Amino acid sequence: MDVPTTVSTALEDRPVSGAVCLEAGAGVGNTTAGLLAAGASRVYAVTNDAAHAKAVSERVARAEPDRTAVLEADLRSLPLADDSVEIITAHGLFNVLPPESLDAVVGEFRRVASPGCHLVVDDYEPLPSDAAIRELFALENATSELARGRPALTFYPADVVRRLFVGDGWTFDREWTLLDPVPWTENHVRAHANVARSFASKLPDELGDQLAADADRLETAIGSESVGEMYSIAFQYPE
């Protein structure tokens, strides 16, 4: 499969070849594919989403069974030993981590990191106030809060992520801009609208129907939009 340029760029200056890697928040396996393509000796693809675990298994792990382990697990308690990982990637992970989970996840990264471990965090800056897609993300968050008591998306500024990990003992290495602007395509807009509709369906009928109708309206009104910035920050844990 094709490794997205965001992933290959974020990994290009990291010593992936021969390394034991953790893809935290594996999504559909794009970064696992990037790590394997860059010569990782082993990749643990961890996700708490059963559908994502299946997608990674089918798209990536099946072709590389000896080098890939797909783990369906909670990032707040990783099923990995202390000091066992040489590269950790969090590509598009933090925006789906609610603030109350940050501390536990950061703690687990530090626990599994071996001395000299590299960490790459790729995510989105908060969107500018005039971005049309903000309204869709607001609806996604509102439905998520109402349905399960936590937001769906939180965009942490690069500076905040940097301070978070430096404060936990990591050494800042570099920050790059991966995408500027970020292309929110029709597929992305539809996928986010689907998330909002899915949460809306769990709400009382009258409220849920109204919010689902809002998702329909926003999907059509926004279409696609190129806006915002995606960053890549690299850290290293002291030897």
Added chain:
Amino acid sequence: MKTRPLGETGHDSSIMTFGTIALNWLEQEGADQMVELVLDRGVNHFDVAPMYGDTELKLGPKLRQHRDEIFLGCKTQERTYEGAKRKLEQSLNRLGVDHIDLYQVHGLEYEEELDTITGEGGALEAFREAKDDGLISHIGLTSHSEPQLILDAIDRIDDLETLMFPMNPVVAGKDDADHDYEAVLERAAEEGIGTLGIKAFAKGPWPSTDELPEADRPYANWYEPVDTPREIEERFDFAAAQGLTSVVSMGDPKLMAMVLDAATRYDGMDESAQRSLVEKLRHDESPVPEQLHH
């Protein structure tokens, strides 16, 4: 318009090359105006071929008037000595000039063709003879085919000075060997070979002729083109930023002014913006549904 050295030919080509097939769709008066327009905007590299209908004949008058301002590339699909020699004479006659700056092997598709061209009685013998006789100055090659074949051609043709091949954000986003034109760009740079990019503005193939008969297509391009100023500019910028010497314009004359405008205003493209375009197109055609992230 900016210029860049065309490999080691000694010529500095404008970053846009005029694909003269656009003239085929115009009457003579319109064709003359089109040539004046592109020259006025600073284009100094033209590309023509005998297979483009009446293009050679329509280019002739203005080419002769401005011969010193134009670096002229022409090409042949003939693979043998006799065929190539005949086609070159025919092109010189139809264009009405006594010299072509760059003569190219056109549309290389198969390894066997490379055997024929480079072998005894092959087209390159005619090319080299024409070079000795002063009819042409430089030898090039064009191909839409897989990058490995183009790399083989570089290995097998020592006096190759230019290459023309596809380059756009869809191609750049694919990792497999069949789309690795970046390897061709790198190798060309190492060897001092000039590079000309085609298909920079391709949106995709035309719908099937059942769905859209050829006569109902809105543009005279091989492929369905992007056709808004913003898209044309980002496509031009992307292709020019990959390190090509020059980006070849589209076949349809209706879009020429937008391409010229983009080429005139070209001022580099940030890598994050290049990746943004690759990502946008990857997601547009992605087989994986439901992606929330990039």
